[in-house]
Amino acid sequence: MNFVLIWLYLIILLIMIPSMFGFSLGISEIYMTILVKTLEWATLNIQKANSDEGTLKPSSSNGLIQRENGSMEKELEELRRSRPKPPVGGDFTLSDCFYFIRQGIESIVDDQVTQRFTSEELVSWNLLTRTNNDFQYISLKLTLVYGLGIIVRYCILAPLRITLTVIGVSWLVIGTSAVGLLPNWRIKFWLSELVHVMCYRICARGLSATIRYHNRENKPKKGGICVANHTSPIDIVILCTDGCYAMVGQVHGGLMGIIQRAMVRSCPHVWFERSEMKDRHLVTKRLKDHVNDKKKLPILIFPEGTCINNTSVMMFKKGSFEIGTTIYPVAIKYDPKFGDAFWNSSKHSMVSYLLRMMTSWALVCNVWYLPAMHQQEGEDAVQFANRVKSAIAHQGGLVDLQWDGGLKRAKVKETFKEQQQKKYSNMVVRDDSSSNSD
């Protein structure tokens, strides 16, 4: 029993209290330096072993294939070059099918969408069992370091991090409920913000998170909406260690529900019942009301609607862009070397995911605050959303995709197939004035 107490006191003194007040004793920094050096050494070793053997392992940043990037029109023109165009009427050649067949087979081998819903492939092994796809015995030293890593991660780091997270979450619930009991004086808001930030800082320590914030002068202000790309629920912890936001989401039961109810006691968040979420007007109205009240915190929204693997940004849902207020875009990019932050909800439950996070090396990420954006004249919500998405993708070094993140679970809409068919049929049934097309 004594041992547990000593352990708790040590944690509180050395980690929790400094992090609550925003400074650090330097222990994590030392750990990170050792970690970076170890991973570099491991990478060099693996590369040396590979080049000795003569096997040049293909870097996974190369795709499987090199695709033709011509448009449908250009490719079909080329295919049809071999025969003269008929002077009037439509134009169909059997060889047109080659274009579609090749496109189809190329997408079977390597497509832009399905790869976004599984973890990113690493260029070089980072000494974690879970990323070891191609087990090769390299050297005794490397295996020893790998074994040591397992002991360190599971026996030292994981219990430490779990303790911190439990403390952090309990403090969040107790602290916000306590603040909620106060009457609505100025001090209540200040205390509420303090409690929130402290708890998130403890939780961030509980994940060994090293976060670098860029351009903090662009931080979201009250009355605006903060949008960011979504990789996992931990995004919330990452952003909230540096500022206070109002959350938006569905009401949950269980532990999440307790946390949600506690949080809303100290400052307003926007929680929706499941049934309310279907009513778009209701959702828009509640969000509008929130942003119009200048005393309330900026809302945090993830417009992709689902977790993506942090290599790309997928379609932003236009709902938040119709509200008509200032949008503060934020780009979040995790460094996959230290741990994979992506939550593959079809593969891991939330608890299993959190445990994986706590047994990774660390969580390293960069957060860029981008300058505020407004909807421009003559721009509709969808175009505005795309513009913000491009800005975030560009800053974070992510691929900007038009595809909907909902394709993770749902089938692609028939309308997209019809678009392709229409495009092709326009080439076949060319609509010049002399031919009869519909």
Next chain:
Amino acid sequence: MGSRASRLLREEEIEEIKKETGFSHSQITRLYSRFTSLDKGENGTLSREDFQRIPELAINPLGDRIINAFFPEGEDQVNFRGFMRTLAHFRPIEDNEKNKNPSATEPLNSRTNKLLFAFRLYDLDRDDKISRDELLQVLEKVDVEQKMSIRFLH
């Protein structure tokens, strides 16, 4: 444990596939990785639904027919060998293969086999007939070798 491949590919299998299709060792392992990532049911075979989950394929006007080409007559599942055999049609024709012994069995990615693949996509009732003139046109003038090949990286 969460390992990528529910079943690792054995060396003998890789050699067999190499001989049959002409893909290199690393190409086969990477394509196997892709095969397993498409195999949501994790039973070592792909069904039509697994293919239809690829959005770019689902919006392709010939998508359904291309998917059908992977499945042998009357079957609903395709294993990795079948998958590779179909993809092999799209390997580019290398120069050293062109002058091979003419009496040896034709490789899967020969010009004729590429054309046969495209032909079968149209011949839905599988009675080996489509319009003769159109087919002759294609046989004579189109650069089939280039248009029905995919640049696989090593």
